[in-house]
Amino acid sequence: MPLLPESVRAHLVTDADVARTYAVDSSPGAGAPEHFEVVRARSREDVVEVLRYAEAHRVPVVPQGARTSTTGSSVALEGGIVLNVEALDSIEVDEEERIAVVGPGVVNGNLKAHLTDYGLAYPPDPASSPTCTIGGNIATNAGGLCCVKYGVTADYVRGLEVVLPGGEVMRTGRRTAKGVAGYDLTGLFVGSEGTLGVVTEAVLRLIPAPDPALTVLAVFDDLDAMMAGVAALHGDRHTPSLLELLDGPSLAAIQEVGDFGFPTDGGGVLLVQSDRPDHTHEDVQRYAELLRSAGATDLAVADDATEADLLLQGRRALHAAMEARGHRLIEDICVPLRHLGELVSRVHTIAGGHGLEALCSGHAGDGNLHPCVFFDAADPQSVAAADAAFGDIVEAAWDLGGTLTGEHGVGALKAPWLAGELGAAEMARQRAVKALFDPHGIMNPGRVYPLT
Ligand SMILES: Cc1cc2nc3c(=O)[nH]c(=O)nc-3n(C[C@H](O)[C@H](O)[C@H](O)COP(=O)(O)OP(=O)(O)OC[C@H]3O[C@@H](n4cnc5c(N)ncnc54)[C@H](O)[C@@H]3O)c2cc1C
Incomplete structure (x- = not known):
């Protein structure tokens, strides 16, 4: 790579070990390439300098924030520049x-x-x-x-x-x-x-600012009842400010890292909140009634913000619980709300069919599920099975009228599937839009749109 402009060189990360920490994001299996530079921009002018240089020398640039992407979208590229902008924090x-x-x-x-x-x-x-x-x-x-x-x-x-x-x-x-x-x-x-x-x-x-939220935690013995609960809340005039789902395997995984009082024999949990000014108490009582009528077998309703927060502790432990289980692929699919239960069932059928275990959690109020499929990274057959399950889950989402990504984005991981959702004509139109802004393809190449 030719020498970067002097003004920018001052912001290069020169320690190779530190630079490698900027080379990966939170996606599974992300690894640093051999040759790359990391610039920690301190101002808009630094960004201008880097993009002027990168365009002139056709160097790929990966814009970067905090590297929490789960799709490989902020991983360094071979021969490229990671342009980290965390310091622009006014x-x-x-x-x-x-x-x-x-x-x-x-x-x-x-x-x-x-x-x-x-x-x-x-x-x-x-x-x-x-x-x-x-x-x-x-x-x-x-x-x-x-x-x-x-x-x-x-x-x-x-x-x-x-x-x-x-x-x-x-x-x-x-x-x-x-x-x-x-x-x-x-x-x-x-x-x-x-x-x-x-x-x-x-x-x-x-x-x-809304009011501090209050929480309802509802336990269900089976998926159908849990989905009836989601439908009942969806029909309420006052939309909850949070509606999260944890299926049975998620509860079991969470209980493995700490005792949050969750049942571990199937079913699932819905977490619901209201932050409606002056009406939180009234709302959570009504949500609890709706969930009881839908078939909830156990309910906890928070009286104050501290209790409300405590009821969310188990949900917060989910990420650590998934990490503790080992290698995993985390999906981010979104389907029409009425098909959410069917999607949860299909995920388990798909994973089981490939000899793998899965858990389903997500933003039930949006139909946005994050199925997590576990595999053995040391076993090529298990890795191949996980890849196949990942693709099958995307196809299941499409089949149910949904999309391959609700909120995490396409990144590198799902770029091969994008054409399957958009079709050839739309892919060509979108590539043309990209070319208008980025004629030489230096901006995060291979992310969203596969390299041609
Ligand atoms: C534990 C955990 C929980 C998560 N929960 C959620 C969730 O509930 N909802 C959700 O939507 N996501 C979630 N994510 C995914 C992730 O946090 C989000 O995608 C987040 O928006 C990424 O922000 P970041 O600063 O880490 O960006 P990075 O990972 O650094 O970058 C993400 C993408 O943004 C681009 N980018 C970053 N900064 C800029 C910039 N200034 N200009 C142009 N492009 C830029 C990068 O090139 C890359 O394509 C979760 C991730 C983890 C690890």
């Missing part, structure tokens, strides 16, 4: 307009904490909120636990500042509540997974 709040203008490196959880002083909130809350960045959230159109009521990242991004390959600084969107001037290029960049340019600033819509 926050400016305009209380009157209820917006925040933030750098892409702001950690999602830090923005939420910052806004409490203003009585405002930024709803999107991926489970990775304590570490993931707003730039990464925008690039993946991240969802999370509260989407059932508040929607996804795209619903809160009004405008962006983006640096394009070659170094041009582009502004999209607006600061105002409304605006239809031209095509929605902000929407195009949200969810583009670093394949078009680097987000260097975002204008985010805020809402008045």
Whole structure:
């Protein structure tokens, strides 16, 4: 790789061990390539310099936040530059307009904490909120636990500042509540997974802070009853602010890492919250009644925020529980709500058919499931079985009218499947859009769209 401009060289990570930590994300089996550079940008000008240089020398660039991607979308590329923007972490709040203008490196959880002083909130809350960045959230159109009521990242991004390959600084969107001037290029960049340019600033819509949430935890003996519970909540006039599902195998896995009082003999658990100002107590009591009528065999209803938080502890242990089980592929599929139960059943049939174990958890209120298939990485047959199960689960989602990714994005892992969802003509149109912004294909090549 030719020498980087001097201004940027100052921000190169020179320690090889440290650089390798920037080379991988949270996707299974992610590994560092042999040759790559890591630049930790300190300003928009650094980003401009890197993209000017990269375009001139046709060097691939991987924009990067906190590396919590589960799809391989922020893994370093051979001969490329990892352009980490975590240090661009300014926050400016305009209380009157209820917006925040933030750098892409702001950690999602830090923005939420910052806004409490203003009585405002930024709803999107991926489970990775304590570490993931707003730039990464925008690039993946991240969802999370509260989407059932508040929607996804795209619903809160009004405008962006983006640096394009070659170094041009582009502004999209607006600061105002409304605006239809031209095509929605902000929407195009949200969810583009670093394949078009680097987000260097975002204008985010805020809402008045809701009340501290209260929780209901409902235990079910069987899947049909649990799905009847989801349907009953979906029909309620006051949408829960969180509706999470843990199936029987998820509960068993969680109980292996700590005693959260979950049953381990099948069934499943729904976790439901209300944060409706002045109505949380009333809502959780009504949700509990709906769930009891649907067939819940055990219910716990929180009286205060501390209890509400305690009831979520088991859900929070899920990631550690999955890690403790060993090598795994985590899916992110989304189906119409009425097919969610069928999807859970099919996942277990598919995994069992390949001789593997699986668990299903997810954002039940959105039909967004994260099936996790476990395999033995030392056994090539088991690895092949896991790959096959991964593909079969995507096909099951399509068969049920769903999509291959609800919120994690396509990344590298699902790039081979994208054409199966979009079709040839749409793939060609999308590649043409990418070429408009990135004519030489230097932005995160091989992610979202397979290399041709
Ligand atoms: C334990 C755990 C729980 C998770 N839970 C959820 C969840 O509930 N909901 C959910 O949606 N996701 C979840 N995720 C996935 C992940 O956290 C999200 O995709 C998150 O948005 C990634 O943010 P990041 O800062 O880590 O980005 P990275 O992983 O660094 O990058 C992700 C993508 O964004 C691009 N990117 C990053 N910054 C920029 C930028 N400034 N400009 C352009 N492109 C950029 C990268 O190139 C890459 O394509 C979870 C992950 C983990 C490990």
